Amino acid sequence: MKQHRSYLIIAGMALSMIACTKKTDNGTGDGSRPVTASSSPYLNHVFDYTPAPGQFVNESIGTLAGAQTLIGGIGNIVTLGAYGGYIVVGFDHSIINNTGAEIAVYGNPLIGTGAEWSEPGIVQVMRDENGNGLPDDTWYELAGSEQSNPATIFNYRITYYNPKGTANVPWKDNQGHTGSVPVNAYHNHNYYPLFIASQDSVSFTGTLLRNTFIDGPIATNLPFAWGYSDSGSPDAAAQATPPRYNSFDIANAVDKNGLKVTLPYIDFVRIYTGQNAPGNSETGEVSTEVLGVRDMGMK
Numbered sequence: 001m002k003q004h005r006s007y008l009i010i011a012g013m014a015l016s017m018i019a020c021t022k023k024t025d026n027g028t029g030d031g032s033r034p035v036t037a038s039s040s041p042y043l044n045h046v047f048d049y050t051p052a053p054g055q056f057v058n059e060s061i062g063t064l065a066g067a068q069t070l071i072g073g074i075g076n077i078v079t080l081g082a083y084g085g086y087i088v089v090g091f092d093h094s095i096i097n098n099t100g101a102e103i104a105v106y107g108n109p110l111i112g113t114g115a116e117w118s119e120p121g122i123v124q125v126m127r128d129e130n131g132n133g134l135p136d137d138t139w140y141e142l143a144g145s146e147q148s149n150p151a152t153i154f155n156y157r158i159t160y161y162n163p164k165g166t167a168n169v170p171w172k173d174n175q176g177h178t179g180s181v182p183v184n185a186y187h188n189h190n191y192y193p194l195f196i197a198s199q200d201s202v203s204f205t206g207t208l209l210r211n212t213f214i215d216g217p218i219a220t221n222l223p224f225a226w227g228y229s230d231s232g233s234p235d236a237a238a239q240a241t242p243p244r245y246n247s248f249d250i251a252n253a254v255d256k257n258g259l260k261v262t263l264p265y266i267d268f269v270r271i272y273t274g275q276n277a278p279g280n281s282e283t284g285e286v287s288t289e290v291l292g293v294r295d296m297g298m299k
Contacts, residue, residue, distance in 0.1 A: 032094035041298035043089040053169040054081030074292030084204025086272035101247035106291035107230025120228035121288030144227020156208035
């Protein structure tokens with residue numbers, strides 16, 4: 001996340017308060033939850049917010065309370081921190097797999113400013129197969145333009161270690177690499193998420209996208225062609241004013257082996273930071289931001 005942009009299921013919440021209702025038959029026999037007169041096109045529940053370390057983590061947009069502000073609309077913001085940090089959200093109805101894009105994920109990329117800055121996030125979806133209203137079934141990734149790129153690493157795993165103070169947050173991965181999320185002068189505090197259960201280390205596993213960070217007189221982080229959130233790709237660039245969204249087609253869902261799957265509908269969305277890039281002392285680390293999630297099939 002650049003410095004100058006304005007800008008585990010959450011413990012203690014009783015099941016009676018989960019607004020993403022259990023599924024009911026909508027008359028088609030597929031078990032999806034229908035849209036009703038009171039339905040909202042926007043996410044209505046945050047099930048889990050586990051950011052990776054980052055400069056805004058433990059500040060207002062990097063807290064459990066901050067994640068809750070995404071409910072019901074767009075415009076508020078939450079940071080996911082460095083690679084792997086994620087948020088899991090749900091809706092008061094199922095999102096049906098129709099022709100074209102069904103899901104809009106809002107971010108805040110800078111586009112066409114001379115200081116282009118994207119922080120691509122990977123999107124996963126889940127169907128409530130067991131009907132309990134919770135995101136505890138199988139996640140499927142929505143493949144984007146980097147799916148077939150030889151530089152993309154699948155089954156990437158990274159572990160961050162709590163420095164227990166204001167210091168660079170060290171990490172190691174399953175590729176034999178080590179590094180750190182560096183602290184900077186603008187955010188003088190511990191970047192490790194202090195509200196998660198494990199206060200020694202936290203690990204994330206997923207798909208790692210190639211870095212697009214260019215350090216120069218004006219640092220940039222370039223977008224990908226399509227299929228990632230918080231990215232200045234053509235779908236976002238075509239929108240006249242912020243907040244801009246990237247669009248996602250459920251038909252692009254793939255399983256853990258990269259094989260295409262057919263999902264008639266989905267109930268939950270998971271977004272995680274897809275690049276592992278420390279940025280520099282001015283920009284801070286590359287960390288996906290989310291400003292909202294919308295069902296594009298509802299007006």
